[in-house]
Amino acid sequence: MVLLALSAFALVSPAATYAATAGPMPRAQALQLARDGVSDEVIRELKTLATRGDSTALAARIEILLSDASLEPAARERALETGTFLLGALPPERKARQVLRQISQLEPQTWVWLEEGGHRVSVPLYDPAAAARVSERAWLAREAEARFSNKLGTTAPELVDDLARASLAERSGVISAIAHAPAAQLLHSKPSILAALDQGVAVGWYAAEVAARTYDSELALAAIEHAEPREALDMLDALGDRLAPGDILPLLLHSLRSPALASHSLFVLARLAPVSPAALSQIWQELENEENGGSAAAALARLSSPEAAMRAAAVTVDPDRDDALRRRALLALCLDNGDAAQRHLQLLTQSLGDSSLGQKASQCAGR
Amino acid sequence: MRRALAVLAMLVAGMAAPAAEGACRLNGASISNPDDPSCRDAMFRYVESATTSNDEVTLGYPVPLPLDSLTPVDGFRTYESLKARHQELAVMLDTVEAVPVGQSGMGETIVAYRMGDSDRTTPLGDPEPAVLVNGTIHAREWQSPEVVTGLMEMLALRSADGGIGQYLSDNLNVVILPILNIDGFRQTQRYPERFSADPDQPRDGRMRRKNMRYDGGLVDTDLDNTADNFQGVDLNRNNEHGYGQNNSSSTDPVSLINRGPAIASEPEILALQAAAALAPAGQLRLYVDVHSFSQIYFAPLTGNSRRDELTVQLMQRMRAVTNFKYRDGRSTASGTGNDAIGTTADYFAYEYQVPSWTLELEPLNGGQDYGGTASHGHSGFILPDSEIARVRDEQAQTHLLGFYRQAGPPNVVAVEVRAASDGQVVYRAEWTGNGGRRSLQVSTNMALLPGAQYRLWIAFSKPMRWRDENGEMQPFAGQTVGADSGSARLEFPGQNVASLPLRIDRAAVWNMAPGGAPDGYHRYADDSLSVDFTLPANVAERSAQPVMLVLDNADLSGQKLDADPVTPVSWTNGHWSGFENELGEEGDIGGLDCSISFFAATDANANPPADSPSCKPAAPTSTGGGGGGALLWLLPMLAGFSFVSARPRRAT
Numbered sequence A: 001m002v003l004l005a006l007s008a009f010a011l012v013s014p015a016a017t018y019a020a021t022a023g024p025m026p027r028a029q030a031l032q033l034a035r036d037g038v039s040d041e042v043i044r045e046l047k048t049l050a051t052r053g054d055s056t057a058l059a060a061r062i063e064i065l066l067s068d069a070s071l072e073p074a075a076r077e078r079a080l081e082t083g084t085f086l087l088g089a090l091p092p093e094r095k096a097r098q099v100l101r102q103i104s105q106l107e108p109q110t111w112v113w114l115e116e117g118g119h120r121v122s123v124p125l126y127d128p129a130a131a132a133r134v135s136e137r138a139w140l141a142r143e144a145e146a147r148f149s150n151k152l153g154t155t156a157p158e159l160v161d162d163l164a165r166a167s168l169a170e171r172s173g174v175i176s177a178i179a180h181a182p183a184a185q186l187l188h189s190k191p192s193i194l195a196a197l198d199q200g201v202a203v204g205w206y207a208a209e210v211a212a213r214t215y216d217s218e219l220a221l222a223a224i225e226h227a228e229p230r231e232a233l234d235m236l237d238a239l240g241d242r243l244a245p246g247d248i249l250p251l252l253l254h255s256l257r258s259p260a261l262a263s264h265s266l267f268v269l270a271r272l273a274p275v276s277p278a279a280l281s282q283i284w285q286e287l288e289n290e291e292n293g294g295s296a297a298a299a300l301a302r303l304s305s306p307e308a309a310m311r312a313a314a315v316t317v318d319p320d321r322d323d324a325l326r327r328r329a330l331l332a333l334c335l336d337n338g339d340a341a342q343r344h345l346q347l348l349t350q351s352l353g354d355s356s357l358g359q360k361a362s363q364c365a366g367r
Numbered sequence B: 001m002r003r004a005l006a007v008l009a010m011l012v013a014g015m016a017a018p019a020a021e022g023a024c025r026l027n028g029a030s031i032s033n034p035d036d037p038s039c040r041d042a043m044f045r046y047v048e049s050a051t052t053s054n055d056e057v058t059l060g061y062p063v064p065l066p067l068d069s070l071t072p073v074d075g076f077r078t079y080e081s082l083k084a085r086h087q088e089l090a091v092m093l094d095t096v097e098a099v100p101v102g103q104s105g106m107g108e109t110i111v112a113y114r115m116g117d118s119d120r121t122t123p124l125g126d127p128e129p130a131v132l133v134n135g136t137i138h139a140r141e142w143q144s145p146e147v148v149t150g151l152m153e154m155l156a157l158r159s160a161d162g163g164i165g166q167y168l169s170d171n172l173n174v175v176i177l178p179i180l181n182i183d184g185f186r187q188t189q190r191y192p193e194r195f196s197a198d199p200d201q202p203r204d205g206r207m208r209r210k211n212m213r214y215d216g217g218l219v220d221t222d223l224d225n226t227a228d229n230f231q232g233v234d235l236n237r238n239n240e241h242g243y244g245q246n247n248s249s250s251t252d253p254v255s256l257i258n259r260g261p262a263i264a265s266e267p268e269i270l271a272l273q274a275a276a277a278l279a280p281a282g283q284l285r286l287y288v289d290v291h292s293f294s295q296i297y298f299a300p301l302t303g304n305s306r307r308d309e310l311t312v313q314l315m316q317r318m319r320a321v322t323n324f325k326y327r328d329g330r331s332t333a334s335g336t337g338n339d340a341i342g343t344t345a346d347y348f349a350y351e352y353q354v355p356s357w358t359l360e361l362e363p364l365n366g367g368q369d370y371g372g373t374a375s376h377g378h379s380g381f382i383l384p385d386s387e388i389a390r391v392r393d394e395q396a397q398t399h400l401l402g403f404y405r406q407a408g409p410p411n412v413v414a415v416e417v418r419a420a421s422d423g424q425v426v427y428r429a430e431w432t433g434n435g436g437r438r439s440l441q442v443s444t445n446m447a448l449l450p451g452a453q454y455r456l457w458i459a460f461s462k463p464m465r466w467r468d469e470n471g472e473m474q475p476f477a478g479q480t481v482g483a484d485s486g487s488a489r490l491e492f493p494g495q496n497v498a499s500l501p502l503r504i505d506r507a508a509v510w511n512m513a514p515g516g517a518p519d520g521y522h523r524y525a526d527d528s529l530s531v532d533f534t535l536p537a538n539v540a541e542r543s544a545q546p547v548m549l550v551l552d553n554a555d556l557s558g559q560k561l562d563a564d565p566v567t568p569v570s571w572t573n574g575h576w577s578g579f580e581n582e583l584g585e586e587g588d589i590g591g592l593d594c595s596i597s598f599f600a601a602t603d604a605n606a607n608p609p610a611d612s613p614s615c616k617p618a619a620p621t622s623t624g625g626g627g628g629g630a631l632l633w634l635l636p637m638l639a640g641f642s643f644v645s646a647r648p649r650r651a652t
């Protein structure tokens, strides 16, 4: 039994960076070791120090933990992880920094089976070092938030360069600062941001965040062009919920021309379509587009309206329309669970017969 | 944006509460106090930032929220848009067929997709082999539907690429079931930031693993309606072969690994079997069940030694694509065939004797691999948005190679020789067949003249080399066969003439443009090569003599030639069949092809010699005697020309 467990462990031993001291164990067993009375007491102590806001005292207590051999490794790791998060919420005093640095060098000691029974592969139950790195980034973020909160509204020449240099953690701080800054003030720096984006400076993320906060369409357009796709998508999502259709539509017309943004943009259009004829008409227009047509079909299906289903059916049967367009119209029906669409689909399977389009229609109807 | 805005909000707040821990008493994969409100009703929320609140769990990166998009994004798509993507491919392309294979407990249609041309026959007339990939059997493993959808997107994109994608479309039936556990997956997407029970054994909401069925009904989708939150069946313990065995599943309905009331009791498992029937199941050569996490191939070894060896070889080839960062998890009770636990990988390994595994995707350890936290060992189910695009691409590459390899070993399909002087075809032959034995149809067979120059064109059954985006010939990621691989020579049996090496170990000989002989590819880019030679002046001085082409080559996954194209390679009982080496012995390795011979004569109008040579030695009982029977000339040649050393070593 022991041999079998050992060989299983050797086979799927953790990555070289993590040397487990003891073999992996069942989670319940590890938790029993970790949640003993002593560590509960230690954690209470840590929390008391944290509540007092005494970063240095908390750090000193954690430092003792680091070499406290009286604690089970699992219990020590549990306390260290908790202490590390607590420390991350306090100001980064010198002692605190020093202790987090130490913790960030630790390797996990307590490995548990990822799955009880079956495939035996182990993962760390706690990873104080990983927690320390997260807390260190939280400090960086808070420092950045403080540093940038007065600066964001200014036309200070170094602002753009600072933003472009910001690490991911610092960006978090800036984003938090944006959330708390008055919208009008944020726009003071707009000209310099737009100019920087034109020159290829990497502040698209900032434009996206400020646009989402201020609804500024120029910044939003710039973000569509220059931000990372996911940043732009999240911005469009946020704006789609907040802007009037007339204000968001011009932005979506731009994002529809970006392959990475077009599909999601069509779903944003679908949200607007019930109240915006222009949005609806744009979806139909995109149905004709080779790149975006599939997503347009999905957007139409989401509307699940009898009118859309009828029109899609009409396009599907029209022999004068091109085959790809007819297929996309068929797709709109396939994806629409509404009664109207399903009725049209049934009729189509009969009228299209055994043509390749007819076969696709019956595949859909079969679902 | 809401993601971004939440980043720090929690940091400064909530200092007094303890770190998130639950009140559930864990009992293996089960919980011994499931009705205790402090366990059952406990709710938690994933947050990005360091938190000390008692109902929050720090991830250390933005909590992924599903996004509507048919096209891939840096992140995870909603169930609705994944489904729309699959159906888009099915409706738009004739090479993708959507087939309903079942219905989930909640009435959603489970759909499998058959990818490849509509016939079930290869261009050489053989029945198409098949592979099956299953996705999203475990609801919370969001990496899986993305990766499996990525395979579909890759195959669709490549289906008319003129190369490897086209080859797969023509020659392989790829059946993909991207989202098996629809009900469970939708439940996780309803609550992308929340879970119930205990951070040490998170359960419903984002962390649901099982389906939504239990004895007596369906799990209610409202997370806060907690009475049934622990219910559901682990679909990966519900299968024949190992069901209820080896201490790895439970009859306890609240267990994470509850095996269900009976073998294949769950509609999802019946749907998977129906998907296999599309292959059809008898044509399967690979099954992959895509999970996360821990970055490993859990490959059951069934005790069928050839199957097990081929499984390991294929796994190693595929692991090499990502530089072995995925681990080798072949079953620990190596080859004893008795450690099955009722997973779908067990089912296909034992039932169909094909390479079969549970592929656990990234991460290796957990979210800490990307700067996040360990989250009590569970953050690995929540891959950061920023990582999934890379994982999709890596796995698309990996499976492209795996599918290509399992489509079958290469063989010579056609050869042509043209005179350099006037372009006249002096030899042309093609292997033809329609599902049974093949025969070599020689349409032209004229004498090659001593001292004259020729262009030799050789076509194989599959693309043999890989090119990067710039068209440069390179070994496929992690593989060894490249421009400088392979050899060929002309032998002059029965004559005292040294063999003539043909320099095919260079990129320039491979044909990447269509057009067939003499300079174009046959069916797929890089499936053929063209090489010039000058016939030695001293051959066939007295009479017409055979010229034998001896070819040593491997496909881009390192699989050697089927030396005897007469018997098409197939897959039987866990191994290749009809896959011979140059001595005519069946095995799993292949060898030199000597099936093509033309002839030389000083007279352009000479008739070909009666015998055609081969690599096979004479039968030991044969007495020879100069007649037309045994090819005694070959025996000294075998010794002289390193045939023996070229013979591949058999796997042990």
Ligand SMILES: [Zn+2]
Pocket (backbone or CB within 6 Å): B138, B141, B291, B292
């Ligand atoms: Zn899984």
